[in-house]
Amino acid sequence: MKIFSAPQVREADAYTIQHEPVSSLDLMERAASRCSAWIEEHFSPKHPVYIICGKGNNGGDGLAIVRQLLLHGYDATAYTIQGATSPDHTANLLRLRESYPDKVHPLNDLQEFPSLPPDALIVDALFGTGLNKPIEGWMGGVIHHMNNLRQKHTIIAIDMPSGLRADSTSLHTPVVQAHHTLSFETWKLAFLMPENAAFVGQVHILPIGLHPDYLTHTPARFHLTDLETIRTIYQPRDPFGHKGTYGHALLIAGSYGKMGAALLSARSCLRAGVGLLTCHVPACGYEIMQLGEPAAMCITDSEIQHSTHFHLDIADASYTTVGIGPGLGTHQQTALALEKLLENFRSPMVLDADALNIISVYPYLLYRIPQGSIITPHPKEFERLFGKTANDFERLELLSSKSQELGIYILLKGRYSAMACPDGAVYFNPTGNPGMATGGSGDVLTGILTALLAQRYTPKAAIILGVWLHGFAGDLAAASLSQEGMTAGDITTHLGAAFLQGI
Ligand SMILES: NC(=O)C1=CN([C@@H]2O[C@H](COP(=O)(O)OP(=O)(O)OC[C@H]3O[C@@H](n4cnc5c(N)ncnc54)[C@H](O)[C@@H]3O)[C@@H](O)[C@H]2O)[C@@H](O)CC1
Numbered sequence: 001m002k003i004f005s006a007p008q009v010r011e012a013d014a015y016t017i018q019h020e021p022v023s024s025l026d027l028m029e030r031a032a033s034r035c036s037a038w039i040e041e042h043f044s045p046k047h048p049v050y051i052i053c054g055k056g057n058n059g060g061d062g063l064a065i066v067r068q069l070l071l072h073g074y075d076a077t078a079y080t081i082q083g084a085t086s087p088d089h090t091a092n093l094l095r096l097r098e099s100y101p102d103k104v105h106p107l108n109d110l111q112e113f114p115s116l117p118p119d120a121l122i123v124d125a126l127f128g129t130g131l132n133k134p135i136e137g138w139m140g141g142v143i144h145h146m147n148n149l150r151q152k153h154t155i156i157a158i159d160m161p162s163g164l165r166a167d168s169t170s171l172h173t174p175v176v177q178a179h180h181t182l183s184f185e186t187w188k189l190a191f192l193m194p195e196n197a198a199f200v201g202q203v204h205i206l207p208i209g210l211h212p213d214y215l216t217h218t219p220a221r222f223h224l225t226d227l228e229t230i231r232t233i234y235q236p237r238d239p240f241g242h243k244g245t246y247g248h249a250l251l252i253a254g255s256y257g258k259m260g261a262a263l264l265s266a267r268s269c270l271r272a273g274v275g276l277l278t279c280h281v282p283a284c285g286y287e288i289m290q291l292g293e294p295a296a297m298c299i300t301d302s303e304i305q306h307s308t309h310f311h312l313d314i315a316d317a318s319y320t321t322v323g324i325g326p327g328l329g330t331h332q333q334t335a336l337a338l339e340k341l342l343e344n345f346r347s348p349m350v351l352d353a354d355a356l357n358i359i360s361v362y363p364y365l366l367y368r369i370p371q372g373s374i375i376t377p378h379p380k381e382f383e384r385l386f387g388k389t390a391n392d393f394e395r396l397e398l399l400s401s402k403s404q405e406l407g408i409y410i411l412l413k414g415r416y417s418a419m420a421c422p423d424g425a426v427y428f429n430p431t432g433n434p435g436m437a438t439g440g441s442g443d444v445l446t447g448i449l450t451a452l453l454a455q456r457y458t459p460k461a462a463i464i465l466g467v468w469l470h471g472f473a474g475d476l477a478a479a480s481l482s483q484e485g486m487t488a489g490d491i492t493t494h495l496g497a498a499f500l501q502g503i
């Protein structure tokens with residue numbers, strides 16, 4: 001699903017008005033009716049509704065919602081900022097005043113903000129995508145006041161929490177902290193940024209029938225993965241396939257005290273469909289791997305506690321791909337071995353965890369990562385590799401520019417993991433839950449991505465599908481075991497069900 005910028009959303013509105021065709025007032029009526037229907041579905045008429053309306057079309061939506069709710073038996077009241085209003089706002093103000101003159105009140109300063117009865121809902125229709133500068137003065141005070149009321153009253157933002165910019169940071173400016181954001185037609189980039197979690201609350205995307213031609217043909221840089229994308233990527237197995245068809249992966253992982261990471265990763269690699277898996281572990285890990293995962297082959301390092309040399313050239317092993325990092329440790333000998341590996345293996349591979357920690361100490365290694373490889377840092381690892389940024393939007397730009405510069409796919413892990421592609425596109429992943437914020441989840445992901453690369457998915461397909469499956473398996477694990485009770489290994493055990501139900 002494409003994520004459009006605020007100017008693109010405006011274009012989509014204009015395109016729809018021109019080509020459907022529909023009047024902008026009727027489009028506003030449609031948008032408002034989606035919101036009032038949502039409110040009616042979730043809150044009974046015993047809740048009085050106070051709608052705070054700005055001067056633009058977002059406020060116009062608010063006025064239409066008041067009228068629609070009143071018609072359906074709700075007690076709704078509009079509080080409107082005074083001044084020059086947009087034409088559709090003005091039209092809706094007249095319509096409301098005509099039928100319900102006592103349901104519109106001016107709001108000229110904070111003193112005029114209503115005192116709310118206990119069950120009241122606040123609907124924030126101050127500003128939407130038309131915000132063009134940070135909110136200042138007494139209107140900032142209104143936002144501050146609404147946020148102080150959020151413990152007692154549910155706040156529902158229309159299209160955007162007021163004060164939130166769709167495409168750039170809103171840190172250190174007044175922004176409404178909504179419980180629910182009812183946004184029109186498409187996700188906005190701001191909703192996916194961790195720094196905005198406190199503002200957007202739960203996001204509900206309400207389709208308002210924007211013209212499909214615009215949505216289909218307009219290119220977007222940012223995307224939110226959806227089932228449709230996943231279904232186009234997924235390749236069912238060939239009925240005549242044999243284990244060679246699905247690739248031979250080499251997983252380099254584990255060190256003394258961290259063999260669990262290697263095991264978790266190996267099991268996930270196998271459950272994500274790899275043809276053959278060989279694990280390279282230090283000598284201390286031999287029995288652990290052989291007993292723990294009989295389906296994996298095992299090569300041991302000459303060193304007992306950590307790895308020092310990765311064999312790419314033994315017996316019949318011509319590996320399709322390599323996954324390296326889980327529990328690897330950062331011993332200097334391991335770092336030298338990684339450097340050698342990057343010299344000798346030039347196909348796309350997966351690098352995670354300690355492989356990235358080693359690279360952050362020897363940053364020149366970044367430039368030796370084979371083109372098309374996938375690296376999977378969490379925010380701290382990302383910062384160690386690429387440096388600090390002032391906000392999440394700057395971090396996203398850094399993520400994308402590094403991906404393009406290095407020719408590698410970079411996955412920044414988080415609530416909506418961001419996957420930057422060398423072609424400049426960035427995909428966000430919606431699956432997953434906080435139960436996955438537990439040791440070993442990343443090792444599981446490395447195993448999955450390695451398996452998909454081994455099966456000859458393109459790196460872009462592997463990362464989008466792998467991250468989706470990982471999150472989906474995590475959601476299934478949480479559904480049966482709770483977010484608290486699940487462990488990383490439970491993600492692996494639910495991978496099979498994720499293939500069956502998540503695609
Ligand atoms: N264009 C359309 O056809 C549709 C628009 N819709 C609504 O329209 C909204 C966008 O409407 P607008 O473009 O009128 O913009 P907004 O209603 O978001 O706000 C724009 C108004 O606020 C002023 N303004 C912007 N930033 C300000 C600031 N920091 N301090 C004080 N004033 C500020 C602008 O000068 C303008 O008067 C969407 O978010 C959505 O809610 C929906 O009705 C769907 C259809």
Ligand SMILES: [K+]
Nearest residue numbers: 124127160162
């Ligand atoms: K709003």
